[in-house]
Amino acid sequence: MKFIKPLALAFLLPATFYVAEATMPTTLTAEARAILSQDSLTLNQKLPFDNEVVTGKLKNGFTYFIRKNGEPKGRVTMYLGMKAGSILENEKQLGLAHFLEHMNFNGLKHFPKNELVNYLQKAGVRFGSDLNAYTSFDQTVYQLPIPSDDPELLRNGLQVMRDWAQDALLDGEEIDKERGVILEEKRGGRGVQQRLQDQYFPMLLNGSLYSKRLPIGTEEILKTFPYSEIRKFHQDWYRPDLQALIIVGDIDPKEMEERVKVLFADMKMPKKALERKKYRVDLLNKNQFLAISDPELPYTVAQILIKSEKDKVETVGDYRNELLKSVFNKMIAGRFSELMQQPNPPFMQAGGSISDFLANLNTFSLLVVPKPGELESGFKAMLTEFERIQKYGFTQTELNRAIADMKKGNEMSFIERDKKKSDSYVNRYLNYFIDGEPALSNEDAYRLTKQLLPTLKLAEVNGLVKKYYTDLNRDVLVMAPEKDKATLPTEAAVMSWVKAVEESQVAAYDDKVSDLPLLSKEPVKGExxxxxxxxxxxxxxxxxxxxxxxxxxxxxxxxxxxxxxxxxxxxxxxxxxxxxxxxxxxxxxxxxxxxxxxxxxxxxxxxxxxxxxxxxxxxxxxxxxxxxxxxxxxxxxxxxxxxxxxxxxxxxxxxxxxxxxxxxxxxxxxxxPNNVFSDKVKxxxxxxxxxxxxxxxxxxxxxxxxxxxxxxxxxxxxxxxxxxxxxxxxxxxxxxxxxxxxxASLPIQKRNESYKDLNIVEPSKGERVVVHKGKEEKASTQLAYYGDYSFGETENVNMEALESVLTIKLLERLREKEGGVYGVGAQASFSKLPKPRYAFSIGFGSAVDKTDALIASALDEVKKIQEQGPDKGDLEKFLAEQLRQNELNLRENSYWLNYISSSYQNDLDLMRYSRRLDNLKKVTPTSVQEVAGKYLKKDRLFEFILMPDSK
Known part of the structure; x- marks a missing residue:
């Protein structure tokens, strides 16, 4: 157990996507022009499109991108991207873009009700990790990685994409069942960050439509919207001119292209197609300030966001400007990393970067997490570093290191180009379709980056501070624990801090680099x-x-x-x-x-x-x-x-x-609340x-x-x-x-020692533990069993099967049938040393008043497996998933590293991986029933429940 970890903070900002940023006028030196001229490269040259992908547009406007890629072998990744998200909703449809995404898993033309998930699970596709989707402000994306070596599965996978594109059934009964699921998703997302976001979004998004179109929607509409509204949204926006199919994997692109043309050509446009407007966040040309607090926020966070318009990255010069900003961000990270290693650092965490924001904007974002009670000094210390950069700039040695890092990354990416996973390509074409971002081939990206990096000059990088670090369109956001509410600064106070830093004397940065070798002496070679x-x-x-x-x-x-x-x-x-x-x-x-x-x-x-x-x-x-x-x-x-x-x-x-x-x-x-809960559980x-x-x-x-x-x-x-x-x-x-x-030269003492068995084990008898902490009306439940374990290959694989089949049943009942949870699952863990032990848990979040009923339902599913064994069909899903996953594992360095090392650590037979497939095929309903009865005993059950504060 390691207590000390780098402070991890989520930047409290809306979900953002990589979009090209503002072009900076550039004057090249003679040396830089000479480097570019070696390949007849000019800054106004248009960026080339990836020549390794087959792309086209059907007469109905439907776009496709198809690329052959052999890693992993026998797999293909399909994405359906559409330029339709929550920003297109009207006032009666808040949350329905996301709701519609859910419904595309609950009934399609060729896969009614829940047959889609059922069918794909039998093919080894994992729901939630493989089969998934997401909805944001401006896009909705469906993803399906599947085997490509099964012709029927490949054909049906393509049919799934076609059904997703325009053939959702949107059955009224299924819609009503899904309401509870999405309300639980919304409930689960409530907490300190969401409460704060509700307050600062209008400011950060300048009161634009984006601030009123969060994808999760409103509880009132989710509960009561008529079926006609979601069907109308589907008819208006699920249309071919707003959609693109991306297929990357171990396939024949030309053959796949013909299939796509046949299958998607009959998609229809609405008779009266609504205009797909491109929404903006307008600059207000003024500064804004907000100071807020929350009782569950553990520390103070202060952030400055300076907004500006961004341009598309369309030319070589635009691409070069992106490299400049990447170099700039790297050097800022280095500066602040050094500051935080001082014996008495002025803050717990701080930094800044130029990055994309939302829609048409990017930001220069500055952030500081001060030490408790030291907001003013921490804020000033953070600003002082940016003032130092503004006055003196970076050093040439800093620039050289940043460029060296980027050069290495560029080289490594190119070296591994034929080993890249298919998943790494899909976003390249998705972002090109959705936002018009560049889609360069591996070779073009490597060549351009290699040629452009040496042309980046220190004066240009330093010029970025003057361009982006301005005093207009600046938002200052301060968030603090409720106990510090009375001492929250006013806007005038913060501006006085800014002025004080600007008027202070700041010394230039001294880039100290060691000229010593890493080792003080060379090792004495062994053999x-x-x-x-x-x-x-x-x-x-x-x-x-x-x-x-x-x-x-x-x-x-x-x-x-x-x-x-x-x-x-x-x-x-x-x-x-x-x-x-x-x-x-x-x-x-x-x-x-x-x-x-x-x-x-x-x-x-x-x-x-x-x-x-x-x-x-x-x-x-x-x-x-x-x-x-x-x-x-x-x-x-x-x-x-x-x-x-x-x-x-x-x-x-x-x-x-x-x-x-x-x-x-x-x-x-x-x-x-989660810390209080965890403390009590332990x-x-x-x-x-x-x-x-x-x-x-x-x-x-x-x-x-x-x-x-x-x-x-x-x-x-x-x-x-x-x-x-x-x-x-x-x-x-x-x-x-x-x-x-x-x-072979490492020191030795030839000690004969091992670890000690500390005999730290959980109690043999379970109990119910309820903790009350938190503002939100939601509950979090963990059901857990612990005990001694009969470690062995057969026992282990049956325990894995129990985890899988119980998760399937919990999802079917607690989510799909009862609509009481958004996510639920079982998890099994077991170990051989220092003594064989197991832990088996079931976890979910829910409404407070549904907790006991959902616990009863979950335990009823446990009981069914103990008394009747699992469904044979669910075991087939487990087997299919494991067989497919095993194929992928055997082609990963990390798998073999952990497998070999853990085999030596735990004295396990190295040949066991070769028996895994046979052991998987020996799993039966009876064998899983036996381990369920053996380990999920009622008297071992712990019920850990986190409830909100008592009223």
Whole structure:
């Protein structure tokens, strides 16, 4: 368990989409013009369209994009995108664009009622993760990834897209059933962020129509709208001239194009087609201010948004301007990252960027999360950095690093172009259709970026501040906990802060870069002393001269990706409760401090332009290393591994900074109902065991810097029992020198130790626990079973089947039949060590007054499986999904890395993956019934329920 984590904040803004931003006039230097002229490239040249996709438009206006892509093999991804969303609703239709999206899963011409989901699940398509859709202001998108190696399924998948386009049945009975589902979706979304959003949306969206067309709609209309309204919206806007079909996958594009032409050519336009207006958020040419509070907001957030018009990205010059802004944003992130590593950072989090906003606007957004009670000083500190940039600009070395990072990313994307997943392409064509964004081929994107990056000049990047950091069309938004409501600043006060910063003396930024090597001394090289093949997984196990074991599995799944994982038994279990907080956070603190002769700031700069990421970890039972690199970065990756063993550091500045920010983020944690709920659940399950409690300010205060460093050094002092697993695009001869130099030289003590079984287990008898916390009239329910487990391949696969079939039944009953929930599911987990244990849970949100009835329904479905076994059809769905998912897993580096490493950790047979398909096929209604009866026992049931505050 790691307590300390980077402060994660959601920017409290409306959902946005990537749209090209405003073009900046550019005057190129002679050097830049020379670079561009090498390929006859000019700034006013139109951007080319992707020549790797087959595209066309039918006579009825329907558009299609079809691309062949072999990864993953035997799969195809289909998207139906339409330029129709909630912005097109009239006052009687609020929420119906989204409601209609739901209805397209509840009855189509060729798939009445719920037959669509039922049919696709039998084909191995997962509802919610594979089969899905979304509705936003300006678009609605349906997505269907399916196997392409089954002709019937491929044909029916295309028919689904055709039915989605215009053939929803919109049956009245089905509409009424879905009302409850969507009302629960709306209820589940209520909370502190939604309450705040209701207040600031009118300001941020300048009172435009967008502020009155949130896709979820209003409760009154969702409950009472007549069927005619949703049918009218469907007739008006689900039409071919607003729709595009995107198909990317392992298919024949020409053959697919012919099918599309035949299937979609008969789609009809309405007799009186309404104009599809393009809506705007008009600039008001004035500044706005809003200060608001909420009792459940855990910390203060202040944000400045400076809005401006944006242009389309249509030319090479436009594309170049986008690169300028990306470089600018990277350098801002670097500046603020350094600030937050000061011993007493001026805020918990801060930053800024130029980005797209909504419709026709983009924003220069500045944000600060001040330390508790220090809004003014935090706000001024954030503004001071932007003032520093405005007065002095960035440095050439900062620009060089940002360009190096982008160059590396560009190269890696191009290297992996034939290994890209089909899903990575669909948004390229969707955004082109919806918003007219550029759709470049892999080659064109690589070539343009490669040529344009060297032409970016420091003066141009610095000029972006003057263009976007203006004092007009500026919104200031301050949000604070309710307890600080009385001290919220006025607009005049905030403007006085701004003026004070503008008039202050600001020094230029000093870009400190280390000229020292990462390691203080070179390792004393060891050797490989033995080698054996592991035929079960087409890998090889090497033993090094210091006892370190290395499992090598070369693959061709990626062209240049190498993943690394290492472990050793021990972890925090070997330390007392008094040392636990220091032990649990030791690796996070070390990781944040840099390593070897470099601080974290210096290390970040050193690694610019490299695709390398290595980090240490200490968990309850293990310590180790995890990370990834490409072939070019192998030396740096192994240097980092060696340094984390031999030259760790825990800088006082980093320790103090981390403690300060962590405490600040936790000070008001109990204002969040979910934290109060979680605390109670853990108290019931684990008493006051410090190893299972959520972090608090008091716990963080118990972390001792010297003890944390000492514990870390102890855990990594002996490499003799470490096992490294390396999977990816390498060969043994290529990687062997790094193993000998950096792993075989790691220090050893030949300790004979393992982790300790702390015997932290849940009570054997369940109970009902109700927690009252929160303003919203909604409930959150977790039903959970815990106990000893008979770990084994057969038992495990039957437990997975139980999770799957029960989830299907819960969705059918609690969502589709009773309309009482938006989402519901079962989840099973089990482990072999330190002793075989399992946990099985059912979770859902609902209305307060429906909680007990829904619990009864859920437990009734459990009882049915225990008494009658699951439906055979539901087991067929589970089997189909698992067979398809297994095919994908076996082509992923991450799968093999975790599979091999966990097999060694848990002493599991490496051949078990080859038996998985046979074990899956042996699952029967009776075998699942048995595990349900064995583990979902009534007396083990815990009912954890979060209710709103008592009235």
């Amino acid at each position: 490989v002393v033995s080698s054996k093949s592991i035929d079960a997984v087409q890998a090889k196990e090497l033993t090094l001269s210091n006892g370190v074991k290395v499992i090598l599995k070369p693959t061709d799944f990626k062209n240049d990706e190498i993943q690394i994982m290492a472990y050793s038994p021990g972890g925090t279990s070997r330390y007392s409760d008094a040392d636990y907080f220091s032990a649990a956070n030791a690796s996070s603190l070390i990781d944040a401090s840099g390593v070897g002769q470099m601080s974290n700031i210096e290390l970040t700069k050193y690694l610019s332009g490299k695709d390398v990421s290595i980090s240490p970890y200490i968990s309850e039972r293990y310590e180790g290393i995890s990370g990834r690199t490409d072939k070019e970065g192998l030396k740096s990756a192994f240097e980092l591994i060696y340094a984390y063993f031999t030259e760790p550091r825990l800088d006082q500045d980093i320790f103090q900074s981390t403690m300060t920010r962590a405490k600040g983020s936790l000070e008001n944690r109990l204002s969040n 108290e019931v399950l684990y008493g006051n065991n410090v190893r299972r409690q959520n972090p608090t300010v008091e716990m963080i205060s118990k972390i001792d810097r010297e003890r944390a460093l000492a514990i870390y050094k102890e855990r990594f002092a002996d490499a003799s029992d470490f096992v490294f697993t390396i999977v990816g695009s390498f060969d043994e001869n290529q990687i062997k020198p790094y193993l000998e130099t950096y792993l």
